[in-house]
Amino acid sequence: MLDSELHQIIEDDHILAVVDQIVERCDSLASFSDCDKGLTRLFCSESMKKAHGRLGEWFRAIDMDSRLDAVGNLIGTRSSSQITSEANRPVFMIGSHLDTVINAGRFDGALGVMLGMGVAELLHKAKIDLKFDLEIVGFSEEEGIRYSFPFVGSLGMTGDLTAEDLNRTDQDSISMRQALDAFGCEVKSIESTSYRQRNLVGFLEAHIEQAVSLQEDNLSVGVVTAIAGQTRADIRFVGEAGHAGTVPHDRRKDALAAAAELILEIEEIGQQTDGLFATVGYIEALPGISNVISAQTDLRLDLRHASDEIRNEAYEKIKSAIKAIAESRNITGEIVSEQFNLATQMDGQLTEQLLCGVENVGQARKTMVSGAGHDAMIMARVAQTCMLFIRCTDGISHHPSEFATREDIEVALRVMVDALIRISDSVESDLKN
Ligand SMILES: [Zn+2]
Incomplete structure (x- = not known):
């Protein structure tokens, strides 16, 4: 008509x-x-x-x-x-x-x-x-x-x-x-x-x-x-608590610093992939005290794209980044839970x-x-x-x-x-x- x-x-x-x-x-x-x-x-x-x-x-x-x-x-x-x-x-x-x-x-x-x-x-x-x-x-x-x-x-x-x-x-x-x-x-x-x-x-x-x-x-x-399809993941870095005024930087196992590194890497993956939205919208650092190096930091990832294949590729990159960051800092990094919507x-x-x-x-x-x-x-x-x-x-x-x-x-x-x-x-x- x-x-x-x-x-x-x-x-x-x-x-x-x-x-x-x-x-x-x-x-x-x-x-x-x-x-x-x-x-x-x-x-x-x-x-x-x-x-x-x-x-x-x-x-x-x-x-x-x-x-x-x-x-x-x-x-x-x-x-x-x-x-x-x-x-x-x-x-x-x-x-x-x-x-x-x-x-x-x-x-x-x-x-x-x-x-x-x-x-x-x-x-x-x-x-x-x-x-x-x-x-x-x-x-x-x-x-x-x-x-x-x-x-x-x-x-x-x-x-x-x-x-x-x-x-x-x-x-x-x-x-x-x-x-x-x-x-x-x-x-x-x-x-x-x-x-x-x-x-x-x-x-x-x-x-x-x-x-x-x-x-x-x-x-x-x-x-x-x-x-868009969506991946949600809870990510955890576990390092070691320590005194902010006494532990030298080359001996630190700082879970929060690892998380910061990952957040920026996730942002870059989002910026470099057309149509991808990659967000860390939640962070919790434990014990969460200004003069203590963080022993554990939890993050939540939200990843979206119209193509499931591109979203999955980006998620694989993020998983590799978690592993690489954890290894370089001699701490552990893992995905605690994940959820996928096509x-x-x-x-x-x-x-x-x-x-x-x-x-x-x-x-x-x-x-x-x-x-x-x-x-x-x-x-x-x-x-x-x-x-x-x-x-x-x-x-x-x-x-x-x-x-x-x-x-x-x-x-x-x-x-x-x-x-x-x-x-x-x-x-x-x-x-x-
Ligand atoms: Zn509505």
């Missing part, structure tokens, strides 16, 4: 009115906070319940069914009248998360849900019937603040939330299972939440970029082709539909890799998945000053509705073939 065709179906006035509504609704959701000051909305909290109440009203106002699933996701469904069967109805889902970090901004997560709502609003106003049911989802827990465990909502939808996960407790010793029960979720029927057996045609997540590449390129939106590729066809949408609104095609994890990464396990990034001012997120302009939100909305109508058309032609 060309932009001109989209204009014939959906009037500009409608689009602008919906953009206003999206911004107002992001503000409205931001008023539901667990704290008096600033925005903090955690998994299964009172403020989440209120946000769900409001979102449910918005769903019902345009004849969508609203339901809470077993893991606290709120889902609105716009049924297609073109599908007569009740069983295995094709579904396309658009969504993002409704939970926030502590002292958050109002766009991270919420904007993706409100853009999905905006698409549903436009289709409703223009009386456009798609070839599948459209579901808008507000995921319950993506940030992982309450249980130090992210992606609860999307993991529930892929059927990957385990009994062990549900037994995790928060700082008040309330288990995830208890929190869901108290929130009104049917945890017993958690299997019904999974979309593995459902006819899920695709999943689309829109999200603020949380970095500056769109701002630097002066573009409103970009299309994500992959979500990179997630977005679906080629859906990504192309988004890129066509970007072209149709007159913007340059821009593809990018997401360094941060998103629900889309989990949903890709059960559906063809695509992702749209929206420019955010100075790349700021997880902060009250997080901001996306009305103009950029309008571009995102046009791209999404344009792509979705074409995706619906392609489903029809698939059926004919």
Whole structure:
């Protein structure tokens, strides 16, 4: 569909009115906070319940069914009248998360849900019937603040939330299972939440970029082709404690100095490898006294790249560096624990539909890799998945000053509705073939 065709179906006035509504609704959701000051909305909290109440009203106002699933996701469904069967109805889902970090901004997560709502609003106003049911989802827990465990909502939808996960407790010793029960979720029927057996045609997540590449390129939106894989490792150097005023330098076994050397080497590996992010964000030196040489220093590494192969190569280099630094200082250096998440590729066809949408609104095609994890990464396990990034001012997120302009939100909305109508058309032609 060309932009001109989209204009014939959906009037500009409608689009602008919906953009206003999206911004107002992001503000409205931001008023539901667990704290008096600033925005903090955690998994299964009172403020989440209120946000769900409001979102449910918005769903019902345009004849969508609203339901809470077993893991606290709120889902609105716009049924297609073109599908007569009740069983295995094709579904396309658009969504993002409704939970926030502590002292958050109002766009991270919420904007993706409100853009999905905006698409549903436009289709409703223009009386456009798609070839599948459209579901808008507000995921319950993506940030992982309450249980130090992210992606609860999307993991529930892929059927990957385990009994062990549900037994995790928060700082008040309330288990995830208890929190869901108290929130009104049917945890017993958690299997019904999974979309593995459902006819899920695709999943689309829109999200603020949380970095500056769109701002630097002066573009409103970009299309994500992959979500970076990640290696996390806890590294430990063990040397020998000693008096800072008496042990000569050639006899020292300084674990902290070894760590410092490694940190700089990791930074250099990051700088020299295109697209690699290599970070040591945590350090603890023991005994941690200014006049004692450190006997033990612990570090935490975070390594990300869109290619698993390049990330693994970098990790091997870091492991060699740990060994070399430890040997040269006559101390021990080891990896205490490690965790790997593979990179997630977005679906080629859906990504192309988004890129066509970007072209149709007159913007340059821009593809990018997401360094941060998103629900889309989990949903890709059960559906063809695509992702749209929206420019955010100075790349700021997880902060009250997080901001996306009305103009950029309008571009995102046009791209999404344009792509979705074409995706619906392609489903029809698939059926004919
Ligand atoms: Zn987010």
